[in-house]
Amino acid sequence: MIEIQDLKKIYGERTVLSIPSLRFENGSSTVLAGANGSGKTTLIKILAGTLKATDGNLTLPQKTRYLPQQSYAFRGNLIKNITLAGADENTALHLLETMELAHLKEKKASSLSGGELQRLALCRVLAQKCDLLLLDEPTSACDAKGTEIVLNAVKAYRAENDCTLIMSTHSPLLATAGGERLIILGDGEIAADGEPKEVLTHPESDWAKSFITGWKI
């Protein structure tokens, strides 16, 4: 289980994240939504351990894999990028197939398009089993088909690995179909939290409401 208590992230005078209490059950899947600057990346980075919280208590699982919002291409071809992350070649090839990148496997990673690179970065993150999977906007560079590919790949991975999933997104598809729980952040605070359908039809706060109507689902 993941437990957050009295979490605060403060830059100078500004509190960019303030969460009194939040829990994620083992094996659960949660989507984080919220406007630009609402604190999604901040929360994910703190859970990933790459950013220190100003204050608060965290209970985290053993093994975490984290996909940063910005994708990075390591030197070498696609296969090498994935084996570097701890997969053998067969697993790497299999991952490329599920992400529909297999036809590019010998290409240099730095030559990929934005959406292709993002899917490669996800392949790397999925190269090994983990307890907690943190994805920061995994489809921000993907088109509709790419978004669906990513969604299915993450589902397939979780079917095999049974890990806890927390991912942020601006995509309506991911927000509704990506997890069993949807949390909406507004100005660093939790504005809504519940089943995606419920949150989207009965937003708990004005803030969440104004954000969701922007999606026009």
Add this chain to the structure above:
Amino acid sequence: MGLPPVVAGLFVYVLFTHYGPFGSLNLLFTVNVMVIAQVLLITPIVVALTSSFIEGSSKPVIETAEGLGFSKFKTAALCISEGRASLFSVVLTAFGRSIAEVGAVSIVGGNIQWKTRVMTTAIMLETNKGNFSFALALGIILLLIAFIVNAVASLAVKEPKHD
């Protein structure tokens, strides 16, 4: 960034002169002390360039590596291999500074023929003596060495265009 070479030379001279703290080592006017002076001159430059490179371009590498659970050691190795072109240019800058050095090496080395005379100090001496053509020839050789080293190095780090 970096010390004025003559001042660095003077500093090393004071340290290694007969009455200085390291005088008993008898290193003054040897190649060894010239190397020490060069290290003193070049290290700050290498450190400054390397750290500004790491701060500038290694952030996404580090974040990606941490997200994949890499050890500190593997992350560092990855930063070096990902940034090897920039790190190579740091090495070349350091090399360029070193072979162009005059002030510090002539103070601590003494410009002794066949022992501590290097190309730059030889060029200065020959120019002062009026042997322009000899000085010029040495200058051209020095330029050629610098050019060849740079060319070979940049070929070595160049990534192939296609796999």
